[in-house]
Amino acid sequence: MTARLRFRKLVSAVMLSLTGVCAFVAVSVLFFILGYLAFHGGRSLNWDFFTKLPTPVGEAGGGMANAIVGSAKLLLLASLVGVPIGFFGGIYLAEFGRRGAGFVVRYAADLLNGVPSIVIGIFAYALLVLPLKHFSTMAGAFALGVMMIPITLRSTEEFLRSVPRSLREGAMALGASKWRTIVTVIVPAAYRGILTAILLALARVAGETAPLLFTAFNNRFWSPGWRQPTASLPVMIFTYAVAPYDDWHRQAWAAGLVLLGLVLVVNIIARLVLARGISVPRA
Amino acid sequence: MATTSTTVPGAGPRASSRSFLSRLRDGDEIARLLTFLFAATVVLITATLVYQLWVDSVLPRHKFGWKFLVTEVWDPVFDQFGALPFIFGTVVTSAVALLIAVPLGIGAAIFLAELAPRRVSDALTFFIDLLAAVPSVIYGLLGVFILVPLMREVIQPFLRATLGFLPIFSGPGYGVSFLTAGIVLAVMVIPFIISVSREVLMSVPRDVREAALALGATRWESTWKVVVPFARPGIFGSIFLALARALGETMAVTMVIGNTPKIAASLFAPGYSIAAVIANEFTEATGDLYLQSLVELGLVLFLLTFILNGLARLLILLTERRGSGAYA
Numbered sequence: 001m002t003a004r005l006r007f008r009k010l011v012s013a014v015m016l017s018l019t020g021v022c023a024f025v026a027v028s029v030l031f032f033i034l035g036y037l038a039f040h041g042g043r044s045l046n047w048d049f050f051t052k053l054p055t056p057v058g059e060a061g062g063g064m065a066n067a068i069v070g071s072a073k074l075l076l077l078a079s080l081v082g083v084p085i086g087f088f089g090g091i092y093l094a095e096f097g098r099r100g101a102g103f104v105v106r107y108a109a110d111l112l113n114g115v116p117s118i119v120i121g122i123f124a125y126a127l128l129v130l131p132l133k134h135f136s137t138m139a140g141a142f143a144l145g146v147m148m149i150p151i152t153l154r155s156t157e158e159f160l161r162s163v164p165r166s167l168r169e170g171a172m173a174l175g176a177s178k179w180r181t182i183v184t185v186i187v188p189a190a191y192r193g194i195l196t197a198i199l200l201a202l203a204r205v206a207g208e209t210a211p212l213l214f215t216a217f218n219n220r221f222w223s224p225g226w227r228q229p230t231a232s233l234p235v236m237i238f239t240y241a242v243a244p245y246d247d248w249h250r251q252a253w254a255a256g257l258v259l260l261g262l263v264l265v266v267n268i269i270a271r272l273v274l275a276r277g278i279s280v281p282r283a
Numbered sequence: 284m285a286t287t288s289t290t291v292p293g294a295g296p297r298a299s300s301r302s303f304l305s306r307l308r309d310g311d312e313i314a315r316l317l318t319f320l321f322a323a324t325v326v327l328i329t330a331t332l333v334y335q336l337w338v339d340s341v342l343p344r345h346k347f348g349w350k351f352l353v354t355e356v357w358d359p360v361f362d363q364f365g366a367l368p369f370i371f372g373t374v375v376t377s378a379v380a381l382l383i384a385v386p387l388g389i390g391a392a393i394f395l396a397e398l399a400p401r402r403v404s405d406a407l408t409f410f411i412d413l414l415a416a417v418p419s420v421i422y423g424l425l426g427v428f429i430l431v432p433l434m435r436e437v438i439q440p441f442l443r444a445t446l447g448f449l450p451i452f453s454g455p456g457y458g459v460s461f462l463t464a465g466i467v468l469a470v471m472v473i474p475f476i477i478s479v480s481r482e483v484l485m486s487v488p489r490d491v492r493e494a495a496l497a498l499g500a501t502r503w504e505s506t507w508k509v510v511v512p513f514a515r516p517g518i519f520g521s522i523f524l525a526l527a528r529a530l531g532e533t534m535a536v537t538m539v540i541g542n543t544p545k546i547a548a549s550l551f552a553p554g555y556s557i558a559a560v561i562a563n564e565f566t567e568a569t570g571d572l573y574l575q576s577l578v579e580l581g582l583v584l585f586l587l588t589f590i591l592n593g594l595a596r597l598l599i600l601l602t603e604r605r606g607s608g609a610y611a
Contacts, residue, residue: 012503016398022390023399026473027407030414033425085321092318105322108329114592115332115585116531118558122581125565126335146332149325177309200416207418210533210558214565234420238534241424249428256424260417267416271409 034260041257044250049258054220054231060247064255066222070230074141074216075206077226081145082205083198086152090194093153094160095182106154113150120146121211129215135229140216144205151204155197159190196270203266207259209234233259333585340579342572351579357544357560359569364576366583368544372461372554373584376536377529379465379550380472385522387469388476389511392518395477396484397506408478415474423538426467431458431539434466439551454549459541462550467535472525479524483517483602484510517602523595527588533558557584 048063055062089109093102124143129135163186171181187194216230218239223230233255240252306312343351343364354365391411395404439456446452487510495505511518541553542563557580568574 008501008504012501015503015507016394019390019394019398022387023394023407023477025387026391026414026477027410029470029473030410030417033414033417033421036425036429037421085324088318088321089325092315092322096315096318097322101319101322105325108326110592110596111589112325112329112332114527114588116533116558116588118531118533118561119336119581119585120332122339122561122565122578123332123335126339126578127331146328149328153325178306178311179309179314182314203416207420209418209420210562213562217566234418234534237420237424238538241427242538252424256421260421263416263418264413267413271412 034264037253037257037260040253041255044254045257046254049251049254053222058245062251064231064233064236064251066219067231067233067236067255068258070137070216070219070223071206071232071234073137073223073226073230074144074212074232075202077137077141078144078148078205079198079202081142082148082152082201085145086149086198086201087156087194089149090153090156090160091182091187093157095178095186106157109150109153112146113154116210117147117208118210118213121213121215124211124215132227134227135215135217136227137216137223137230138226140212140230140232143211143215144208147205147208147211148198148201151201152194152198156190156194159193159197160186162193163189192274196274199266199270199274203263203270206266207234207263209238213238336578336582336585340575340582342575343579346572351576352583355546359564359573362570362572364572366557366580368546369555369557369560369580370583371546372464372540372556373530373558373587375461375550375554376464376468376540376556377526379462380468380529381522381526383466383469384473384476384525388473388521388525389480389518391473391477392480392484393506393511395481397502397510404481408481411474411477415478419471419532419534422467422471423535426463426535426539430463430467434458434460434463443551450548451550454547454551456551457541457553459539459553460551461540461547461554464536464540464554464556465550467539468529468532471532471535472528475525475528476521479521479599480514480518483514483521483599486517486603487513513605514602516598516605520595520598520602523591523598527591527595530591531558531584531588533562537562557581 048061050063050068051065052061052063053066054064089105093105096102097105120143124139124146128139128142132139167185167189168181171185172178176184212232212235216232216235218235219229219231237252237255237259240248240255243249303312347354347364351364352366352370354363355367356363356365357368358364395407399407435456435458439458439460439462442452443456491509491513492505495509496502500508536556537559540556540559542555542559543553544555544560545552547554561577561580561584565574565577568577
């Protein structure tokens with residue numbers, strides 16, 4: 001009996017330490033990625049990367065200034081699509097539409113959230129590229145904006161709902177109408193959570209490549225307008241990484257480091273500073 | 284202001300019995316309509332997306348019918364399009380990914396939910412969440428420059444030498460392969476399995492755990508034979524969620540799978556996946572039938588992930604109900 005017990009305790013100890021190993025492996029992957037990119041990207045990063053245009057094929061040097069600006073433009077326009085729809089739609093879900101219509105909206109948002117990003121790309125292509133006969137910054141930004149909607153929508157709803165009932169009742173007891181209560185009491189009480197969610201959504205679409213491949217396409221020069229194709233960091237990383245030139249590989253590492261740095265910094269700021277004490281819902 | 288006095292105290296803001304006109308005067312009705320417009324846009328966008336996928340794949344659906352899904356030939360020159368090699372590649376790479384990610388992910392989730400002190404668990408979960416935020420093109424970059432050479436020079440020769448008698452580990456290895464793509468996918472979906480499973484495990488009521496321990500179970504026995512079965516539907520939910528991610532993942536797979544539309548028994552062979560072929564050939568597709576065949580592939584992918592996500596949500600909901608239901 002004691003031998004049996006000893007065996008059971010041994011199994012317990014072994015299996016439990018194995019779970020610890022699993023957790024260790026999973027977390028160390030992050031540090032491996034960070035370390036490797038910092039090493040390779042850091043070596044390849046220089047001032048030219050931020051200020052110069054890509055050089056013609058075969059010529060060393062140059063940078064990705066146009067891709068950095070292109071990514072910024074895409075993100076700006078994407079938030080113009082994703083944030084208002086998500087934010088106001090979220091207010092509707094939390095405050096007005098709990099049944100019926102609300103259910104349909106919630107279901108549609110969850111469906112949209114699960115759509116693979118490449119399929120969103122096809123959608124933006126069919127809607128904006130094909131009719132205008134042109135790859136464009138607009139189409140790429142629309143694709144990214146659509147991806148932001150479900151995240152912003154559901155988290156706005158969740159944070160508005162978690163505002164204590166007493167606040168709401170206090171405002172109404174003072175005679176405020178419902179919309180005044182929402183604007184002056186409820187949204188301000190929930191703004192930190194909502195802002196966190198928007199930042200996380202932005203960080204997520206900032207690294208998206210697939211929906212840009214045939215919407216924003218790519219461009220080796222400055223993009224002259226919203227209706228022209230533009231370069232972006234993720235697409236540049238992809239193009240440069242699969243190309244056969246060593247200097248392009250070097251720049252792909254540099255771009256990878258910049259992109260990962262941006263995404264992680266936004267994530268850390270949003271989660272640690274802005275969302276202190278709030279549980280952030282997962283995308 | 285006087286109109287609000289009819290509201291019964293404690294009945295809550297929803298129970299207002301004011302007339303439509305007075306609500307309109309207060310602006311409530313306007314606010315409702317305005318926000319409703321934005322909410323309706325979400326439904327409109329989703330509906331348009333499904334509609335577009337359906338309408339823009341009409342040519343191949345009429346020409347090939349259901350045979351599209353089981354035809355092995357993908358030949359743009361002769362206008363012959365079949366989805367089988369891509370479906371095969373997507374399924375195989377996702378299966379490999381799950382085989383690696385599920386044990387690792389669940390193990391880590393058990394550690395985080397059951398063993399680690401709260402502070403350690405929270406800190407590690409923070410890192411796991413960061414890992415989930417790493418863009419897929421970065422995984423692709425690391426895959427191309429680290430994993431592919433490693434597979435070619437170390438892992439594939441080793442597997443061939445030890446397990447080469449199995450057909451799945453035979454044949455020449457070029458580095459790019461189903462196996463490589465599967466490994467990259469595994470790394471990418473592990474964070475999702477961990478964070479969802481951890482939450483599900485943590486929602487298991489304390490009594491269940493304590494009851495098992497009180498009956499003389501060891502810590503592992505209480506975890507594995509009592510807590511995990513209690514949370515099983517939710518854990519399956521996290522796996523389906525991960526599977527949906529893996530099926531739809533584009534960039535990382537495109538960069539390491541080899542992009543060859545062939546079905547092979549060996550995991551060392553290069554292949555193709557649905558998302559990868561769309562990414563590679565969409566801008567080059569000449570002719571409507573070619574382009575629409577790619578859109579139909581997108582439709583197939585959409586339906587696959589749609590079903591999986593639905594199942595996943597249902598299972599997670601079931602477990603969390605069960606967890607809180609024990610107290611209700």
